[in-house]
Each structure stands twice: as structure tokens, then as C-alpha cells.
Amino acid sequence: MHKNLREARKTRNKTQYDVAGVIGLSPKQYGMKERGQVSFDLDEAEKVALYLDTPIDVLFPEYFFSSKVPKMHKEAEVS
Template sequence: MVERKKLKELRIKNNLLQKDVAEVIGITPSYYGMIEQGVRTPTLPVAKKIAEFFNSTIEELFFEDVNNIMLSDKRVINKKLIRK
């Protein structure tokens, strides 16, 4: 599960509820909540709408977290290799 901290921070900074964002971009509040929590990955069109809504880019909102996970995974793999 990837937590989308930026999405939540932007939403709260703009005094919005999940249902407010979901309504504007045309998805259900529960689906938006799952995206924000990292339970679901948005489709490309939905990710684009979210980025446009927050005046941001898909990369800024969604890929930094993925890069952090990849770096974390590399550290775990390296530790396992060192132990062998």
C-alpha cells in the first residue's frame, strides 16, 4: 500500500473533503479515498484529472512515493544480499 501524503495534504490545505474532490473530478468519494490512502491506483485519466484539479503534475503527485518505495526495496534487497 502506498500512502499518497501529497494528495491528502493538498486537499486539507485547500479546506476540501474527499467528496468535494471526487465530485469535481467525476469519481466516487470512496474511490478517491482509496486512491488517497494508496489502496487503489488511479487510472491514467483519473490521475490526470486529480493533477489538473490540484494544479500539479501526475509525476509530482504519484511518482515520488513510488520512487521512495523502490529505494526502500533496494535497501532491503541489499541487506539480504550482504547477509548471504
């Protein structure tokens, strides 16, 4: 489930019907995507983010790295 997406939609008083229309889907198709049963493509995710005026990486954090990956290994010390 896209918890952040649902919360952003509810905060802006938008229905699944409203958002579905923005990306050209039926409310049923959109509901399946919001519940995580079907994936959003990048174009759809971008349109939803713009419509809800929320950064795409906030709505879809599972699709984006939002922080720098730490260095996994230290270089060997030279003696």
C-alpha cells in the same frame, strides 16, 4: 498512501468529496484510492492534478520517473 496528494488536497481546502466528483467517483471510492488501496489510472491522475493545480509527478511520484537514471557501467578503457 498518496501523502503528497492528501497534503495538496488539504492545502487547497478540498474534501475527498470534492475531488471524487471531479473524477466521477464516490467519496468512498476516492478515499480508497487516496489511501493507496486502489490505483489511480492515468486519466484520473491527470484530472486530479489539474483540479489541485499541482504537477502530476508531484502528486503521484510512484508512477513517474522524475530524474535521469545514471549510467550504470563505465565503458571499458582501451589499453
